[in-house]
Amino acid sequence: MNEEQRLQGQQVKDTTPSDKKSEKDYSKYFQSVYVAPSLKDAKKRGKEEIKYFKDFNIPEEYMGMGNGKKFYIRTYGCQMNEHDTEVMAGIFMALGYEPSETTEDSDVILLNTCAIRENAENKVFGEIGHLKSLKQERPDLLVGVCGCMSQEESVVNRILSKHQHVDMIFGTHNIHRLPQILKEAYMSKAMVVEVWSKEGDVIENLPKVRRGNIKAWVNIMYGCDKFCTYCIVPYTRGKERSRRPDEIIQEVRMLAAHGYQEITLLGQNVNAYGKDFDDINYGLGDLMDELRKIDIPRIRFTTSHPRDFDDHLIEVLANKGNLVEHIHLPVQSGSTDVLKIMARKYTREQFLELVRKIKAAIPDVALTTDIIVGYPNETEEQFEETLSLYREVGFEAAYTFIYSPREGTPAAKMNDNVPMEVKKERLQRLNTVVNEMSAEALKKYKDRVVEVLVEGESKNNPDVLAGYTRRSKLVNFKAPKTAIGKIVKVKITDVKTWSLNGEMIEELETAEVK
Structure with missing residues (x-):
């Protein structure tokens, strides 16, 4: 160029x-x-x-x-x-x-x-x-x-x-x-x-008007270098470039001082954080280890790539505290052959080994994922491998998609030889499994007491409040509006496919939440 x-x-x-x-x-x-x-x-x-x-x-x-x-x-x-x-x-x-x-x-x-x-x-x-x-x-x-x-x-x-x-x-x-x-x-x-074709610079202290004062997003890096064949992100967001640790830590401390209860660290490939530093050896595990010492109840991150999920990060997440027991880990396909066409650079076996490590370190972890069905050349047998992997991992939720070509990506030049009716039928079968596994995962919450960060009124009923557990489970329950913005204890009384119903039994002092 x-x-x-x-x-x-x-x-x-x-x-x-x-x-x-x-x-x-x-x-x-x-x-x-x-x-x-x-x-x-x-x-x-x-x-x-x-x-x-x-x-x-x-x-x-x-x-x-x-x-x-x-x-x-x-x-x-x-x-x-x-x-x-x-x-x-x-x-x-x-x-x-x-x-x-x-x-x-x-x-x-x-x-x-x-x-x-x-x-x-x-x-x-x-x-x-x-x-x-x-x-x-x-x-x-x-x-x-x-x-x-x-x-x-x-x-x-x-x-x-x-x-x-x-x-x-x-x-x-x-x-x-x-x-x-x-x-x-x-x-x-x-x-x-x-529209700049050059790579973006990293600019700190941009003004922000955050949506609400309970949960906040903190950008820790920009761009992606993975070049999965279906994905336009490396072109639209540029190469991976990380913010400096001290800037991120300062921003999180400021959010904690302003009373925020939860932050989510953001990046197109968030666990590649720090790989572009040439002056320090510092990754997402190191950053999370420092952030868990800050007085803020919950810290999450999204979205991670299996290739960059290293042992040190798993070790740090196992310390828990304000690091939640929920990991979004996009697999995209359960077939090694399809993963190769996607240029994901890991096999089915390598993904399952990563899951084994995570579960060994964090036995109560909730894993969620992204899956694409009907990728060019995907056979029925390869799709069945995706279904079997989903069950084997025990994912608790998933974002599922029918493959659609994006102009400018390598996959757009492939022969999209899976008929649309087949794509739709596979998506329906996958979603049946996703719904079944979600309902199964939620069954264990019946009669249990969970900690819920109350975000506001339920979308369907203003008399009901709604919030999420540490493992990202939606809970609806009746409580006074004064509970909004707080972490409360809720006893689960009813279990649905994608959400839980309960009764608030106690408000917690957020500073005491571990």
Whole structure:
């Protein structure tokens, strides 16, 4: 990739082609705006220096830009996207904007997008279409698309050609540039596109508006270097780059001081944390060992990769304390042959050995997973291996998906030779096992007393409160609203497939919870 291709983004001005141009021609016309994800180029990455910035500051010229204006962010996808939304909301409010609950009374609307599944992209394009009439009614409204979809060449080209009411497009690496992007969008009569093909820098002390004051997400690293053949993340999020330990520890201590009861450490491949450090030998196990000394009741992490789940991390997690007994461990398939096609770089046997180690160290651990069915060339026998592995491990829950190709990934070039009706039938059979195993895992909670972090009212009944156990089991129970935000003891009275019902018997002082 030459330097001309390494565009850090540029403004699209008077370059709109005529309506007679085909979409294919249109894509070529805007080729200079964005560099397509390339497996060959991406695997060569790493030579670019990742810069660390200790402090984020908004230039004086942008202060007050949002006075009297409101913003609205709709978030799709994973917890990382949710956390990015928290950061963007923090920047908006630092600029003087106020949050809005609806699109109708907003001055800026952002769609923070997900590229993992085709269905997620379809939802976004549907919403972009719905916003066109709102933009026509209110020409001063700014509409923006950001997040992982913005890092895909085909998405950028589609927006440029078919959705010209969008005012700005920016990617995952340049969220900190939101003030500058907004300024450009206000001043320009054409769409502003700033999608960086360079790797993102690590910028500390970004403002955040956290959702609630009970649970918090803490980003510890960005990107992924695994290049599973089905996954777009290495292209949309860039290479693995870790925050420094002292910055993370300081952030967690601050959250503890503000009364947060639970934090989740985030990373696309969270247990690869620290592998990119060249000055210290420090990994996720070391970080967790330090964080467990902080006075905060619960600490989780997601999402981990089996390849990077080392013995030291298992040893630290076995100490428990505020480190919970729940691990999300995506396996994706139970067949070694399919795992090889997926480029997961472990076998069925290696995964089962990892599970054995974890269970030996943490006998009461709850394991959950992700599984894809109907991968190219998956046979009936290979699918049966997934079912048998699920039972053998004893997973207690799973996110299950039908394979769908993502443009720009190696799998998209494979012959998708599993008919859709077969994919759907396999998903149904897998979900039957998932439901059965979940119900079986919850049976053991009947008549037991569990500790529940109360998050708020139940979605289905405002008279019922809801929260989660250390092992991430949903519990619904009646209790006074004063219990919200606290860890309480609940006796389980009824067991369902995916949740538990109970009666609160005691409020706990969170400082005493072990």
